[in-house]
Amino acid sequence: MEDSLKFFSEEVDAWIEENCPESMRTPMPVSEQVWASSNIQFPSDDAKRWFHSMVKKGWCTPEWPSEYGGGGLNFDEAKILKQRLRFFGCRPAQINFGISMLGPVLLEFGTEEQKQEFLPKISRGEIWWCQGFSEPGAGSDLANISTSAVLSKGTYTIEGSKIWTSEANKADWMYCLVRTDKTVKKQAGISFILIDLKQPNVDIKPIQLLSGQSPFCQVFFDNILAKESHRVAPENDGWKVAKRLLEFERTMMADMESEGAVDIEPLEVLRSTQALNRPGCKTLYRKICKHEMRNNLIEMTMTRTAIESQNGFAPSALTLKYLSTEETQKRWELNVASLGMGGLEIVDRSDGVKKEVSKSFFYSKAYTIAGGSSEIQLNIISKNILGLTS
Numbered sequence: 001m002e003d004s005l006k007f008f009s010e011e012v013d014a015w016i017e018e019n020c021p022e023s024m025r026t027p028m029p030v031s032e033q034v035w036a037s038s039n040i041q042f043p044s045d046d047a048k049r050w051f052h053s054m055v056k057k058g059w060c061t062p063e064w065p066s067e068y069g070g071g072g073l074n075f076d077e078a079k080i081l082k083q084r085l086r087f088f089g090c091r092p093a094q095i096n097f098g099i100s101m102l103g104p105v106l107l108e109f110g111t112e113e114q115k116q117e118f119l120p121k122i123s124r125g126e127i128w129w130c131q132g133f134s135e136p137g138a139g140s141d142l143a144n145i146s147t148s149a150v151l152s153k154g155t156y157t158i159e160g161s162k163i164w165t166s167e168a169n170k171a172d173w174m175y176c177l178v179r180t181d182k183t184v185k186k187q188a189g190i191s192f193i194l195i196d197l198k199q200p201n202v203d204i205k206p207i208q209l210l211s212g213q214s215p216f217c218q219v220f221f222d223n224i225l226a227k228e229s230h231r232v233a234p235e236n237d238g239w240k241v242a243k244r245l246l247e248f249e250r251t252m253m254a255d256m257e258s259e260g261a262v263d264i265e266p267l268e269v270l271r272s273t274q275a276l277n278r279p280g281c282k283t284l285y286r287k288i289c290k291h292e293m294r295n296n297l298i299e300m301t302m303t304r305t306a307i308e309s310q311n312g313f314a315p316s317a318l319t320l321k322y323l324s325t326e327e328t329q330k331r332w333e334l335n336v337a338s339l340g341m342g343g344l345e346i347v348d349r350s351d352g353v354k355k356e357v358s359k360s361f362f363y364s365k366a367y368t369i370a371g372g373s374s375e376i377q378l379n380i381i382s383k384n385i386l387g388l389t390s
């Protein structure tokens with residue numbers, strides 16, 4: 001490592017020692033996540049202190065330019081910062097789709113006015129963003145959206161409905177795909193627009209799920225308004241913004257741990273149940289070892305992809321969401337299997353490690369659907385990497 005980077009790494013370590021409370025260096029249960037919001041809530045004083053220290057430093061968005069509230073770090077410095085935060089087991093200071101998905105596309109496609117209006121607020125965790133892409137008639141075939149937007153005198157009037165919108169009932173703003181031309185090829189008539197959800201005629205209905213929880217909503221727009229200046233990229237050119245945002249979403253999903261998802265090692269679970277010497281456990285042990293090897297390979301591919309992406313498009317990026325989410329599902333299956341009969345306990349009746357395992361096992365089923373299903377990822381890989389015809 002170069003001397004300057006070594007020095008930076010030492011500086012980061014000292015800063016973490018001074019600013020990251022001990023309790024913020026432990027695995028984070030979902031109930032203790034800090035979501036960026038105009039009404040931000042902290043589960044503890046330590047969480048609040050950690051959030052403010054990270055925001056002050058601009059390290060929630062380490063690579064964004066400092067004039068937009070970022071840390072102004074270069075690629076290598078940001079990589080070291082992430083590595084050191086991970087090494088110390090630091091919790092993410094905030095969960096924010098604005099940081100992981102919208103911000104990067106604003107930096108790429110936004111106007112100077114949009115960057116100045118939104119990026120510093122995003123970095124400071126002041127807005128809860130939700131994603132308005134899917135519709136009742138548009139999921140895998142996303143370009144089929146029909147929510148319409150009509151422009152008149154600098155204002156869009158929007159009519160239609162979005163579905164599966166995670167946490168829309170808590171969100172302040174939505175980044176949204178709307179149809180602005182019905183007469184052309186599907187992809188050529190879509191615009192990407194930022195919508196303030198705190199206005200009349202926005203109706204948000206949570207969708208009850210089997211588990212009793214409800215992160216999903218259906219959102220109804222009845223002639224609601226959005227400023228023309230809040231459209232990202234030219235009118236009818238929103239598909240390219242959407243595709244880029246999905247790349248960021250899929251990269252984030254490939255690295256859920258960096259977003260604070262709880263991780264539990266199957267081998268630790270197996271050890272904790274003292275089942276290693278029981279008959280039949282050798283097969284499970286072998287499966288866990290193979291899984292850990294695949295996991296390491298995926299992590300190495302992620303690092304290689306990040307390096308290659310600096311010089312433009314890296315084809316391996318298209319494989320990461322598929323490989324990583326499928327493997328994460330296997331991880332939770334192995335965790336449940338390692339708990340033996342205890343792994344069958346349902347969420348409400350379980351506690352401690354079992355509670356996290358059973359909850360995460362159920363939720364992991366969603367990873368291979370959200371952000372584009374595994375079948376769609378395989379279609380993308382076969383077309384764009386292997387060159388097969390559709």
Ligand SMILES: Cc1cc2nc3c(=O)[nH]c(=O)nc-3n(C[C@H](O)[C@H](O)[C@H](O)COP(=O)(O)OP(=O)(O)OC[C@H]3O[C@@H](n4cnc5c(N)ncnc54)[C@H](O)[C@@H]3O)c2cc1C
Pocket residue numbers: 130131132133134135138139140141163164165166366367369370371372373374375376379
């Ligand atoms: C946890 C979670 C969070 C989500 N959050 C959001 C959100 O915040 N905002 C948002 O806009 N959306 C969100 N979604 C919706 C998500 O993007 C869609 O569920 C996903 O794109 C699939 O669309 P669909 O549900 O309409 O399924 P469909 O498109 O109807 O697909 C049904 C099945 O058919 C398969 N299939 C479809 N087309 C093909 C094909 N061409 N080739 C092979 N197989 C195919 C699919 O793989 C799937 O198995 C979320 C979903 C989940 C699970």
